[in-house]
Amino acid sequence: MIKVNENFLKLQDSYLFSTINKKLNEYIAKNPEADIIKMGIGDVTRPIPRVVIEAIKKATDEMKEIETFRGYGPEQGYEFLREKIVENEYRGLNIDISEIFVSDGAKCDTGNIVELFDINAKIAITDPVYPVYLDSNVIYGRTGEYDKFSGKYNNVIYMQTTEKNNFEPLPEELQEIPDLIYICSPNNPTGIAMKKETLEKWIKFAKQNNSIILYDAAYESFIEEKDIPHSIYEIEGAKEVAIEFKSYSKTAGFTGLRCAYTVVPKEIKIETKQGKVELNKLWNRRQTTKFNGVSYIIQRGAEAIYMEEGKKQIKENILYYKENAKIIVEGLKKAGIKSYGGKNAPYIWLKTPNNMKSWDYFDLLLEKYNIVGTPGIGFGPSGEGYFRLTAFGDRDKTIEAMERMQ
Numbered sequence: 001m002i003k004v005n006e007n008f009l010k011l012q013d014s015y016l017f018s019t020i021n022k023k024l025n026e027y028i029a030k031n032p033e034a035d036i037i038k039m040g041i042g043d044v045t046r047p048i049p050r051v052v053i054e055a056i057k058k059a060t061d062e063m064k065e066i067e068t069f070r071g072y073g074p075e076q077g078y079e080f081l082r083e084k085i086v087e088n089e090y091r092g093l094n095i096d097i098s099e100i101f102v103s104d105g106a107k108c109d110t111g112n113i114v115e116l117f118d119i120n121a122k123i124a125i126t127d128p129v130y131p132v133y134l135d136s137n138v139i140y141g142r143t144g145e146y147d148k149f150s151g152k153y154n155n156v157i158y159m160q161t162t163e164k165n166n167f168e169p170l171p172e173e174l175q176e177i178p179d180l181i182y183i184c185s186p187n188n189p190t191g192i193a194m195k196k197e198t199l200e201k202w203i204k205f206a207k208q209n210n211s212i213i214l215y216d217a218a219y220e221s222f223i224e225e226k227d228i229p230h231s232i233y234e235i236e237g238a239k240e241v242a243i244e245f246k247s248y249s250k251t252a253g254f255t256g257l258r259c260a261y262t263v264v265p266k267e268i269k270i271e272t273k274q275g276k277v278e279l280n281k282l283w284n285r286r287q288t289t290k291f292n293g294v295s296y297i298i299q300r301g302a303e304a305i306y307m308e309e310g311k312k313q314i315k316e317n318i319l320y321y322k323e324n325a326k327i328i329v330e331g332l333k334k335a336g337i338k339s340y341g342g343k344n345a346p347y348i349w350l351k352t353p354n355n356m357k358s359w360d361y362f363d364l365l366l367e368k369y370n371i372v373g374t375p376g377i378g379f380g381p382s383g384e385g386y387f388r389l390t391a392f393g394d395r396d397k398t399i400e401a402m403e404r405m406q
């Protein structure tokens with residue numbers, strides 16, 4: 001008799017953003033005239049840069065001619081894009097093209113990378129955390145059961161990320177040694193980016209304890225402070241212990257086009273029964289088995305962002321969102337609401353007024369002010385009492401939302 005993967009039953013009933021959409025749709029059905037301002041899910045709103053669209057159009061035209069038609073492409077990504085990634089993103093960091101793997105999203109890669117590691121590998125996640133890191137390990141069977149009283153899964157190391165440690169978890173705070181360490185910087189949801197000295201501590205810890213760091217840098221293009229690294233490989237020794245994930249979704253507005261890349265250095269080697277093996281080879285084998293690659297058309301679009309005009313147009317969009325973030329931070333301050341982030345990231349992490357529960361605050365903003373955000377509790381138990389707003393909205397709507405809250 002066929003049986004289901006029981007690990008799926010360990011997941012909470014509904015994915016965070018699905019729950020938000022359900023509550024929103026129910027409200028709109030009852031209040032069709034409501035003027036809703038969405039500041040919850042981190043989807044972009046600015047148009048794709050023109051230079052990217054032109055590159056996509058040109059690549060599409062190539063597909064109608066026998067001489068330039070392309071079918072299956074390399075699972076690792078076309079060399080023309082991978083070369084641009086090395087040249088523009090990792091210049092001087094000794095990253096080889098063979099260590100770059102183009103994919104259809106950082107979310108997919110962070111979820112799929114868990115397949116490379118032993119089922120008994122102990123994971124450490126920040127609390128609060130981007131849900132995919134935890135849920136993918138639950139599905140794979142690496143966690144224990146969910147404890148509804150604590151809001152945590154057994155057999156998972158939760159690294160509290162709160163005001164007490166300035167939202168920067170430190171290795172010396174760990175009570176046990178993890179095998180896999182998830183770090184997102186700039187962080188989703190808190191909007192806090194890790195300083196170089198903090199990342200140096202994590203690299204040292206990982207090397208001493210044979211741990212692997214899974215480093216999500218999807219929002220690095222929003223970094224403006226000089227002491228915040230744009231890549232984990234700016235830290236000496238990181239190539240021996242860290243896998244990095246980057247995305248064009250927030251950088252260039254590719255949320256609907258789907259293109260990202262993962263860096264798996266050849267220096268990372270882990271133990272097997274037959275001796276040590278390069279993770280790079282294993283990830284390559286996994287991708288060639290289960291992934292057919294990102295389309296040629298989309299990769300040509302991604303390549304275009306590295307043109308001078310592409311860089312200019314992308315920077316304009318990022319500056320637009322950064323200004324939105326500034327408006328939100330200043331607006332919350334005027335409203336007497338304490339907040340964090342919004343400087344090196346498109347996320348603002350606010351403290352709910354009067355110790356209000358996160359979902360209660362969600363209901364208040366929706367029903368009284370017609371504003372949609374994301375309850376902090378949806379990112380983990382330490383997110384209770386917090387709330388996430390994003391800077392990806394329309395400028396006028398962002399200003400109006402702050403006026404309503406004030």
